[in-house]
Amino acid sequence: MKVTLKVFRFNAETDYLPHYDTIEMSIDPRDVVLDVLNRIKWEHDGSFTYRRSCRHGICGSCAVKVNGRSTLACKERMVDMIELFGNELTIEPVSKKRVIKDMVVDKADFWKKYETVKPWLEAKIDEHPTMENIIPPEEAEKLEESDYCIQCGCCYYACPVVEVNEEYLGPAAFEKAYRFTADVRDYAKKERLEIVDILGQGVWDCVKCYECAQACPKHIDPIGKITKLHNQIFEEGVAKSNVATRHAVGFKKSIEKHGILDEGHLVAYSEGIGVLKHVPEALEMFKKGKIVMPWNMPKSKNLDEIKKLVKISSTVKF
Amino acid sequence: MSKLRYALYTGCTARESTPELLKSTLAVAKKLDIELVLLDEASCCGASHLQDFDDFLSLVLNARNICYAEKHGLDMVTICNTCQLNTSMTKLRLDENPELKAKVNEKLEEVGLVYQGTSNVRHFLYALIEDYGLNNLRKKVVKPLSELNIAPFYGCHNIRPSELHHHFNRSKENPYNPTSLDELIEALEGNSVDYEHKNKCCGFHVDLQAPKTSNMLTGTAIADALDNNADVMVTPCPLCHLNLDVKQKAAMKTLGRDLPYPMPVLHLPQLIGLALGCTPEELGLKHHVTEVPV
Numbered sequence: 019m020k021v022t023l024k025v026f027r028f029n030a031e032t033d034y035l036p037h038y039d040t041i042e043m044s045i046d047p048r049d050v051v052l053d054v055l056n057r058i059k060w061e062h063d064g065s066f067t068y069r070r071s072c073r074h075g076i077c078g079s080c081a082v083k084v085n086g087r088s089t090l091a092c093k094e095r096m097v098d099m100i101e102l103f104g105n106e107l108t109i110e111p112v113s114k115k116r117v118i119k120d121m122v123v124d125k126a127d128f129w130k131k132y133e134t135v136k137p138w139l140e141a142k143i144d145e146h147p148t149m150e151n152i153i154p155p156e157e158a159e160k161l162e163e164s165d166y167c168i169q170c171g172c173c174y175y176a177c178p179v180v181e182v183n184e185e186y187l188g189p190a191a192f193e194k195a196y197r198f199t200a201d202v203r204d205y206a207k208k209e210r211l212e213i214v215d216i217l218g219q220g221v222w223d224c225v226k227c228y229e230c231a232q233a234c235p236k237h238i239d240p241i242g243k244i245t246k247l248h249n250q251i252f253e254e255g256v257a258k259s260n261v262a263t264r265h266a267v268g269f270k271k272s273i274e275k276h277g278i279l280d281e282g283h284l285v286a287y288s289e290g291i292g293v294l295k296h297v298p299e300a301l302e303m304f305k306k307g308k309i310v311m312p313w314n315m316p317k318s319k320n321l322d323e324i325k326k327l328v329k330i331s332s333t334v335k336f
Numbered sequence: 337m338s339k340l341r342y343a344l345y346t347g348c349t350a351r352e353s354t355p356e357l358l359k360s361t362l363a364v365a366k367k368l369d370i371e372l373v374l375l376d377e378a379s380c381c382g383a384s385h386l387q388d389f390d391d392f393l394s395l396v397l398n399a400r401n402i403c404y405a406e407k408h409g410l411d412m413v414t415i416c417n418t419c420q421l422n423t424s425m426t427k428l429r430l431d432e433n434p435e436l437k438a439k440v441n442e443k444l445e446e447v448g449l450v451y452q453g454t455s456n457v458r459h460f461l462y463a464l465i466e467d468y469g470l471n472n473l474r475k476k477v478v479k480p481l482s483e484l485n486i487a488p489f490y491g492c493h494n495i496r497p498s499e500l501h502h503h504f505n506r507s508k509e510n511p512y513n514p515t516s517l518d519e520l521i522e523a524l525e526g527n528s529v530d531y532e533h534k535n536k537c538c539g540f541h542v543d544l545q546a547p548k549t550s551n552m553l554t555g556t557a558i559a560d561a562l563d564n565n566a567d568v569m570v571t572p573c574p575l576c577h578l579n580l581d582v583k584q585k586a587a588m589k590t591l592g593r594d595l596p597y598p599m600p601v602l603h604l605p606q607l608i609g610l611a612l613g614c615t616p617e618e619l620g621l622k623h624h625v626t627e628v629p630v
Contacts, residue, residue, distance in 0.1 A: 087512045102510055178537050182552040223546045225553065226384045227537035228496035232511055239497075248388035262545040269386040273397065277379040279348040288544050303582060306623050308353045316351050319376040323447040324397070331396040331443045334389055 019047050021100065025058060025066070026110040028117050036114070039063070047097035051109070052080055055091055055121070068121035075235065078170030082121050083110045088172035088233040112175035128171050131187045135195040135213055140206035157202045164197040164243055166236050173230035173240045185219045189230035189240035192221055196243035199250055211256040214247050221247045222262035252334050264288045274328045277318020282309060340467055343405035343455070344372040345423065347416040348380050349574040356620025357574050360605040361415050361460065363618040367609070368468060368476065372413070377404045381422040383575075384541060395436070396443045398426035403444065405455040412457045415605070417493035417573035420459045424504050427457050459494055461572045461604055462505040465516055470523040478613040481526030486607065487566035488517035488528060489557060489580065490535050491573030511535060517570065517604075524611035533560040540575040543583075548590060554579040555591030558599050568628075572604040582625045600628040 021043055028036035041062055045054060052070055059066045070080040073092050080091040085103040099107055109121075116123040143151055173189040174180055180188045195214050198204045214220040221244050230240040248266070250256075257263045265288040272279045272287075282300075286293045303309050310316070318324055350358040365372045378401040380386070382394040401423060405412035414420040430437040431453045441450055458466075464473065495501065495511040502508050507516055514535050521528040536557060539550030558580060561569050571577050579587070580601040588595050601624070602610075609619045621628045 085512060103513060178539075178553055179542075179546075179549055183546070183549050217545060223542055223549060225492075225537050225539050225549065226541045227492040229492075229537070231497045245384075245387060245391070249391055252389055260545075265544055266385045266389040269380065269382055270389060270393065273380050273382075273386070278351055279380045279383075281348065281352050285544065299582060299586070302625050303353065306625055307355060308582070308623055308625070310352045318379050323377075323400070323449075324379050326447055327396050327400060327443060328393065330446055331393045332390055333392045 019096075019100070020044050020105065021054075021096070022106045023054065023058070024106070024108040025120075026108075026114070026117075027066075027120055028114075029119050030117065031119075036117070038108070045096055047095075047100070049096045050092055051082065051084060051089060051094045051096060051099065052091040054096060055080075055082070055109070067119040076168055078168035081112050081170040081172050081175075081235075083112055083175075084108070086110075088112055088176045088235075090170060090172070090235040093235055112171055123175075125171060127184075128169075128174050128188070128190065131191045132169065132194060134187055134219075135191045135210055136198070136206060137194045139198060139201065139204055140209075141203045142205060151203055153201065153203060160200050161197060162200070162242070162246075163236075163238055164193055164200065167193055167197070167238055168236060170235065172233040172235055176229040176233035178227060178229060179223055179225055183218070183223060186223050187214065187219050189224075189244065192224075192247055193238060193240040193243045196247055199247065207250075208254055208256060211247065211251050211254055215251050215256050215258065217260060217262060221251070249334075261288050261290075261292065264290075270328065270332070274325060276315060277321050277324045278316060280312075280315055283312070337468075337472070339369060339371060340463075341371040341373065341410055342413040342463060343375050343408050343410040345375050345378055345381075345401060345405070345412050345414050345419060347414065347419040347574070348383075349578070350415055354574040354577060354603065354623070356606065356623040357415060357577070357603045359618065359620040360603055360609050360614070363614045364605040364609045364612065367612045367614060368464075368473075370468065373408055373410060375401065375404050375412070377401075381419045383418050384422060387422065392439075394422070395426050395429065396440050398423050399430060399440045399451040400444060400447075400449060402427060402455055402457065403449045403451050405457075406452055411455050411463075413460045413463045414457065415460050415572075416575065417459065417491040418575055420457070421493035421500070424457045424500055427453065428500060428503060456504060458504055459572060461494065461516060461520070462507055464608075465520065466506045470519060473520070473608070474523045474525075477524055477611045479611055481521070481524045481607070481611050484526050485529050485565050485567045486521045486526045487531055487561035487564065487569045488521060488534055489538070489561075489569050489571040489576055489601075490514050490517060491571055491576040492537050494572055495535060517572070520604075521570070521607070524608065526607075526611075529561065529564050529566045531560045531564040531566070533557040538576045538579040540579045543579065547586075550579065551583065551587040551590035554583055555587035555593065558584060558587060558595075559591060559593050562596070562599060566599070568607075569599055569601045570604060570607045571601065574603065577601055577603055584626050598626045600624065600626055602628065
């Protein structure tokens with residue numbers, strides 16, 4: 019099977035701008051992407067640089083992007099890539115702005131943020147334990163495989179918020195925070211939740227785009243863990259009253275009152291006095307008939323049913 | 337082809353800040369002889385925010401919405417990507433977990449409802465493509481859009497997570513290279529614009545708490561469409577629409593880019609309606625903050 023590869027090339031020490039090498043190659047469909055990276059180095063240009071180590075999808079070092087899709091090179095079969103994208107494939111590093119050389123990126127920001135959530139168990143263990151500090155199987159299930167994260171960075175570099183907000187800790191760090199907040203042995207649950215509750219760096223800045231879930235080669239579903247962290251922040255009484263938490267709570271209040279959302283009131287409830295900054299925008303919308311006045315606010319039919327269900331099904335108080 | 341009938345879950349936005357979406361959906365359905373039964377009993381889907389606060393309550397409310405489609409014996413169609421995500425995610429979780437379904441039904445029975453799992457839940461876009469068919473749609477075009485370069489903006493929740501959407505749609509959209517909107521544009525004889533950000537996030541869900549992030553993402557998408565000579569953008573998601581249309585000036589300001597011309601942003605049914613010969617009034621084109629020259 020023939021493929022045409024466009025391969026990203028850049029050396030931070032010598033190049034001002036990156037370029038792409040175009041390479042045509044016959045491949046065995048059973049090859050994985052890493053086989054192709056090896057052949058580029060061995061058969062086309064020995065200076066081509068990339069990271070690889072375990073060759074079994076557990077060290078996370080060989081993450082690259084193929085046609086924009088983050089992937090572990092040692093795990094991803096070429097036949098699947100060709101089925102998704104055809105025979106013209108572009109191979110790039112997971113983050114072009116962090117490149118040191120070709121496929122090798124500087125992951126310093128990733129690791130710094132990862133450490134912020136204290137990625138280790140905080141348990142009170144006797145200095146001379148007589149038995150292992152084990153977790154019952156039913157409790158282990160609540161971790162939802164979050165301990166399978168290999169820190170490859172695929173989710174982190176796929177996240178659009180990471181690209182525009184340097185403070186944002188990102189999906190890998192959140193996923194790891196959940197790994198321990200869901201562990202019954204951990205004593206630092208509130209401390210971790212307080213770290214991920216901070217606006218700007220924490221879970222409230224997630225745009226809910228599902229890029230992280232799509233990118234994760236271990237199918238760990240980072241955004242699912244982000245949602246769980248949101249839930250735990252409320253359950254553990256860590257949530258502070260701010261625009262983000264009031265926005266979440268406002269949905270319940272609005273549904274209880276109208277069935278459907280009162281969008282205008284939701285913004286006012288979430289923002290508090292800060293709602294004034296939306297006045298120019300609101301005026302523009304009003305002129306175009308995009309704002310419903312309170313006296314015309316539509317309500318769901320059979321609203322009593324909704325009110326009753328909210329009353330008997332609510333599991334969280336705030 | 338027998339007459340298509342669906343239960344329409346409008347979501348909240350089409351009843352309030354994007355009235356033109358509901359108007360144009362109904363106009364297009366009428367032109368195509370598709371019957372839409374409005375689910376006036378439905379509540380908000382929670383938009384992924386109620387889910388952050390109270391997951392179980394969101395499951396009960398979304399299951400209740402599906403119950404009403406089931407009562408009509410119809411499949412549900414949605415016209416908002418986020419409604420689609422939350423409703424289909426609820427359905428999948430309940431259908432795959434009998435224990436959870438029983439817990440939810442215990443609450444629903446208190447109001448005389450039972451979630452059974454008999455209605456499929458699809459976005460109107462995929463119902464059109466899969467049931468009506470692009471070839472049939474092509475035959476209905478009376479005003480081809482051949483003069484227009486149209487940039488499709490897919491919106492996250494219609495394409496990711498792909499496993500969820502592959503479960504409900506026969507069209508197996510590739511989230512890294514989605515094609516449904518492009519194919520639909522071609523069926524309307526428009527020129528679909530290929531650009532990098534067509535499958536990226538608009539940032540709507542952090543508009544309030546992180547406006548800079550939201551504006552950067554929205555602005556980047558508009559700038560990318562502009563740089564690829566788009567005359568107009570189209571989206572199947574009213575939340576993306578609100579960011580791209582209402583917040584267009586603010587987004588470009590945050591991005592530090594001047595707009596050579598305002599970028600009109602159409603809802604999916606508005607674009608279809610234009611090609612089918614609906615009037616601007618029927619499509620509610622006057623409701624856009626970024627004006628649509630017609």
